[in-house]
Amino acid sequence: MIKRGDFILKKNMVALRNITAIFGDHKVIDNLNLDIKDSEFVTLLGPSGCGKTTILRMIGGFLKPNVGDIFIEGKNVTNVPAHKRNVNTIFQSYALFPHLNVYENVAFGMRIQKKSEIQISSQVEKMLKMVSLENFSKRSVTSLSGGQQQRVAIARALVVNPRVLLLDEPFGALDLKLRKDMQSELKAIQQKTGITFVFVTHDQEEALSMSDVVIVMNEGKIQQIGTPTNIYNEPRNAFVADFIGESNILDGVMLEDYIVEFANKKFKCLDFGFKKNEKVDVVIRPEDVKIRKSGLGQLKGCVASVTFKGVHYEIIVDVSGFKWMIQSTMFQKVGSEIGIFLNADDIHIMRKFEHSGEYGDYSAFSDEMYEVYENVTK
Amino acid sequence: MKKRVVLPPYIFWLVTFVLVPMSLVVYFAFTDKNGNFSLSNLNDVFLYSNVFLRSIWLGFIATSFCFLIGYPTAYIISRVNIKCRKFLIAMIMLPMWTNFLLKTYAWMTILEERGFVSCFFQFLGIGKFSLINTSSAVVFGMVYNFITYMILPIYSVLIRNDRHLVEAAQDLGANQLKIFLKVTFPLSLPGVIAGIAMVFVPSVSTFVLSKMLGGGKDLLIGDIIDMQFLGSVYNPCLGSAISLVLMILVFICSGIMNQFVKREERTVIAL
Numbered sequence: 001m002i003k004r005g006d007f008i009l010k011k012n013m014v015a016l017r018n019i020t021a022i023f024g025d026h027k028v029i030d031n032l033n034l035d036i037k038d039s040e041f042v043t044l045l046g047p048s049g050c051g052k053t054t055i056l057r058m059i060g061g062f063l064k065p066n067v068g069d070i071f072i073e074g075k076n077v078t079n080v081p082a083h084k085r086n087v088n089t090i091f092q093s094y095a096l097f098p099h100l101n102v103y104e105n106v107a108f109g110m111r112i113q114k115k116s117e118i119q120i121s122s123q124v125e126k127m128l129k130m131v132s133l134e135n136f137s138k139r140s141v142t143s144l145s146g147g148q149q150q151r152v153a154i155a156r157a158l159v160v161n162p163r164v165l166l167l168d169e170p171f172g173a174l175d176l177k178l179r180k181d182m183q184s185e186l187k188a189i190q191q192k193t194g195i196t197f198v199f200v201t202h203d204q205e206e207a208l209s210m211s212d213v214v215i216v217m218n219e220g221k222i223q224q225i226g227t228p229t230n231i232y233n234e235p236r237n238a239f240v241a242d243f244i245g246e247s248n249i250l251d252g253v254m255l256e257d258y259i260v261e262f263a264n265k266k267f268k269c270l271d272f273g274f275k276k277n278e279k280v281d282v283v284i285r286p287e288d289v290k291i292r293k294s295g296l297g298q299l300k301g302c303v304a305s306v307t308f309k310g311v312h313y314e315i316i317v318d319v320s321g322f323k324w325m326i327q328s329t330m331f332q333k334v335g336s337e338i339g340i341f342l343n344a345d346d347i348h349i350m351r352k353f354e355h356s357g358e359y360g361d362y363s364a365f366s367d368e369m370y371e372v373y374e375n376v377t378k
Numbered sequence: 379m380k381k382r383v384v385l386p387p388y389i390f391w392l393v394t395f396v397l398v399p400m401s402l403v404v405y406f407a408f409t410d411k412n413g414n415f416s417l418s419n420l421n422d423v424f425l426y427s428n429v430f431l432r433s434i435w436l437g438f439i440a441t442s443f444c445f446l447i448g449y450p451t452a453y454i455i456s457r458v459n460i461k462c463r464k465f466l467i468a469m470i471m472l473p474m475w476t477n478f479l480l481k482t483y484a485w486m487t488i489l490e491e492r493g494f495v496s497c498f499f500q501f502l503g504i505g506k507f508s509l510i511n512t513s514s515a516v517v518f519g520m521v522y523n524f525i526t527y528m529i530l531p532i533y534s535v536l537i538r539n540d541r542h543l544v545e546a547a548q549d550l551g552a553n554q555l556k557i558f559l560k561v562t563f564p565l566s567l568p569g570v571i572a573g574i575a576m577v578f579v580p581s582v583s584t585f586v587l588s589k590m591l592g593g594g595k596d597l598l599i600g601d602i603i604d605m606q607f608l609g610s611v612y613n614p615c616l617g618s619a620i621s622l623v624l625m626i627l628v629f630i631c632s633g634i635m636n637q638f639v640k641r642e643e644r645t646v647i648a649l
Contacts, residue, residue, distance in 0.1 A: 062545055082548045089549045095542035099564045108560070109550035160550060 010037040012074070013164055013196045014059055019068035021054050021220075028054050029065070030220040036164075037213075039194040041187065045207040046217035047243070052200045055217075056166050059198065060089045073163060088157035089166040092173075094149045096141040102128070102152055103137035109160035127155040130189065147178045154189065164196045171206065183210055204244050208232060216240050237353045238281040245285060248324050252282035252349070260349055263299055263319060267342060271349035281350040286314070286325040288346035291332065297339025303332045403625075406618035419619035426602055426620065433599040434627070436513060437582035440520035441528075444577045445570065447521070448528035452569075455529070456536035467533070474526050482519060482590050489515055489591070511593030519587040520577075527576035535569030536562070571635050579628050599624055 014036040021029040029051045036042050044052035057063040058070060061082030069078045077085055088109075096105050106127055110120045128134045131151035136144070141152060150170060157165055170186075171179045187210050190197045201207055207214050208228040216223045216231060216239075224236040235241035238249050252262035257272035262282045274280060294300060301319035308314075315326045317338065324340065332338060410416040455466045473481065488494045491508040499507040509515045539562060547557045585600030594601075599620065606617030 060549060062548075082545070083551050083553055087549075089546070091542050091546060093540075093542050095540065095546035097543060097546070097561060097565075099567075108547070108552075112551040112556055112560075156550070 010040070012036070013038045013040075013072070014198070015071040015074075016055070016058075017069045017071070019055075019058065019065045019070070021051070021058065021063070022066050028220050029058075032068075032220065032222060034215065034222065034225075036196060036198060039196055040212045041190050041197045041199065041210060042213045042215065043199045043201060043207040043211035044215050044217060045201060045204060045243070046223075047202055050217040051220040052202075052217050053168055054220075056089070056168055056198060056200050059164065060087055060166050061085045062089075086162055087164045087166060088160060088162035089168065090150075090153045090157050090170045092168045092170065094153040094170075096149055096152055096156070098140075098142050100141070101137070102133060102139050102141055102144070105141055105152055106155045106159055108156060113160065123159055124155075127159045130158075130192075131155045131185075146174050147182060150174065150182060154186070158189070158193065158195070162195060164198060165190075167197060167199045169201055170199075171201075171203075179206075186210065208244070216243060218243070235283065235348070235350070237350050238283060239353070241281075241283040241348065241350065246325055246327075248284045248286065248289070250282045250284070250322065252280050254278045254280050254349065258344075260347065263322065265298055267298065267347055268344040269347040269349055270344055271347075274349070274351075279352055281352060283348040283350055284324075284342065284346055285348075286327040287312075288342070289324065289326040289328075290341040290343075291315075291326060291328055291330065292339035292341045294337040294339050297341040299340040301338060301340060303334050303336050303338060306332055306334055403618045403621055406615050407622045408619075409615055411613070411615060416615075419615050420623070422616055423619050423623050426599065429597055429599050429602055430623075430627070432596060433582050436517055436520070436598065437578050440517045440524065440581045441574055441578045443517065443521045444525045444528040445574065448525050448573060449532055449570070452529045452532035452536055455533055456539070470526055470529055473522075478523065479586065481523065482586060485515075485519060485522065486510060486590055489518070510591065511595065513592060513596055515591040516588050516596070516598075519591045520581045520584060523584075523587070524577040524580055527580075528573035531572040531576065532566060532569040535566045539565060568639050571639050574635060575632050578631065582628065583624060 012035050014034075016032060016034040019029050019032045019034075020027065032051075032055070034055070044055060046052050054063065058065055059072070061077070061080060061084075064078065069076050071077065072085065072087060097108065100108065103124055106124045107120050110123060115123075124137075125134065128137055131154055133148060133151055133155070136148065141149060144152065153170070167186075171182055174182060183206060186197075199207075199210065208231070211228055213225065214228055214231050215225050218239050224231055224240045226234075231240065232244055235244060235247075238247075241247045242249060250262045252260050254260050254271070254274040254277065255266065256276060257274075258269060260267050260269045260271070260280065260282060290297070299319050301317040301324065304316045304318045304323060306313050306315050309327075312327045312329050313331055315328055315332050317324045317326055317340065319340065326340070407419055408415055408417070410418060451470075455463055455470075458466065489509040490496070491506065491510070493508075493510070495509070496507045499505065509518065543561055543565070544557055547561045552560060582598075583600045583603075584598060585604045588594065588596060588598045588601055592598075603617050603620050603624075605611055606613045606620065
């Protein structure tokens with residue numbers, strides 16, 4: 001795992017400076033600054049419409065920012081067209097050329113560069129071998145499965161030795177099993193080639209499992225940049241907490257250092273440095289909530305629903321109107337009274353920010369917020 | 379493999395409008411005037427081999443012009459914004475709704491010695507200009523009448539062109555010209571083939587144009603067939619035989635053209 005200190009030494013591969021992008025009257029990207037270091041696997045994570053694909057298209061050269069500059073390897077490329085940038089993209093739809101076979105698809109970039117036939121065949125075969133498609137070179141791309149098409153797209157993009165590879169939700173069309181396989185395969189390819197990967201996804205699990213650095217975005221702004229563990233364990237605000245994993249987010253008041261009040265109870269916590277009686281967001285991960293017998297916990301609630309999720313049960317508990325999500329390996333009967341117990345280190349305190357209150361009750365972000373954001377972007 | 383389901387209305391259509399007329403053509407082609415089996419009609423077809431060659435040659439030239447004018451037109455139409463596109467398509471469709479003979483008569487007067495074009499050329503001081511009663515006028519008529527059938531299929535393929543493929547090519551280093559040559563054009567081939575077939579076939583078998591614009595000097599194969607059925611020579615058996623040979627030639631031509639397109643993308647049927 002890369003620590004913050006490590007990548008300060010690495011040089012910037014891509015740098016975005018004061019980028020603003022406006023579509024119609026909607027500000028998709030709002031004065032954004034971002035550095036992407038050499039040979040890192042960086043993921044732009046956020047709900048649809050948060051501007052992550054826009055950033056990718058700007059790095060690729062398919063879109064010009066209204067304001068701001070884009071640097072690749074220190075050179076200002078803001079006005080350099082896509083075909084002159086040493087950056088390649090893997091498109092969501094793969095965009096393989098249907099009139100060419102697997103070999104010719106992969107060879108496309110090298111043919112444009114007018115490489116010799118010998119160079120082309122050795123490179124293409126090497127690439128096809130890397131994505132384990134060496135026996136498919138004469139096949140038509142339309143006859144391949146989704147996973148195979150994905151691999152052809154990867155080989156086609158990597159064969160021209162890009163400095164940066166951009167991936168726009170490349171696994172969106174694959175089923176879960178294949179998606180997992182491709183994730184580890186892609187990660188292995190990235191480590192082997194040492195090429196900087198900029199990956200766009202709205203799938204937080206995918207982002208956490210593959211990336212060196214995760215950039216959480218919302219409404220054209222960066223919410224948090226950090227390693228996956230960092231983002232998960234220390235979300236900077238309620239949006240990040242809610243979007244990364246599942247969270248119970250409650251309104252609280254910081255009475256003094258290490259003491260917070262929420263759900264009409266005082267709790268010990270590990271946070272300090274807030275103003276006296278400052279209103280805060282209290283974030284509690286569902287897996288951190290402990291279930292006790294009724295009366296033994298700090299809070300009391302009634303089990304509203306129980307869903308079996310394989311590894312654990314997802315239990316929704318109604319605590320005087322607020323619905324908590326709890327993940328537990330122990331089954332609870334619907335309608336029964338249970339106690340809730342929290343340790344001081346299970347409670348994460350966050351400063352209120354402009355979107356506080358948009359999420360709360362056990363909200364899996366995807367369910368509620370997508371509609372909100374899709375309406376915004378339409 | 380897909381299971382073939384043949385629906386009754388389709389069978390009815392097929393029998394009434396395809397199988398029966400075709401069988402009649404074949405039947406007449408192989409019978410003499412008394413209704414006996416004969417190969418003499420087919421033998422006589424070769425008397426007209428120069429007419430066949432001329433028809434195919436003029437058809438080829440007309441098709442080439444249609445392609446050279448039609449492809450850029452279709453390309454431009456597919457690129458402009460939707461409002462402009464609708465207008466341009468309407469402009470291209472409009473002449474199709476006008477009667478064929480009417481249009482050709484109009485061109486006769488425009489192209490003749492004292493016609494509009496000639497006057498215009500004289501006005502410019504270039505001198506008299508008369509295209510009427512030449513093979514060029516016939517080709518001109520073919521291009522004018524059939525170019526729509528070239529533009530529309532190419533346009534319909536180009537408009538479906540995946541924007542992502544263009545971006546992918548650009549991403550891999552291709553400039554606008556390379557994108558066109560290596561992606562856009564190859565992908566529009568099915569439309570081009572369909573367009574060629576739809577222009578070439580009616581051009582080769584057309585029969586009024588040569589009379590009206592070509593002055594009836596250089597007859598085309600369509601005129602010969604026309605004469606066998608409606609003219610003074612009246613010999614439907616020979617007419618059928620010529621039709622049959624023409625049909626076979628057209629099938630061969632489209633078969634050759636189809637070799638340039640992948641099986642699943644073929645738009646023109648061929649044996």
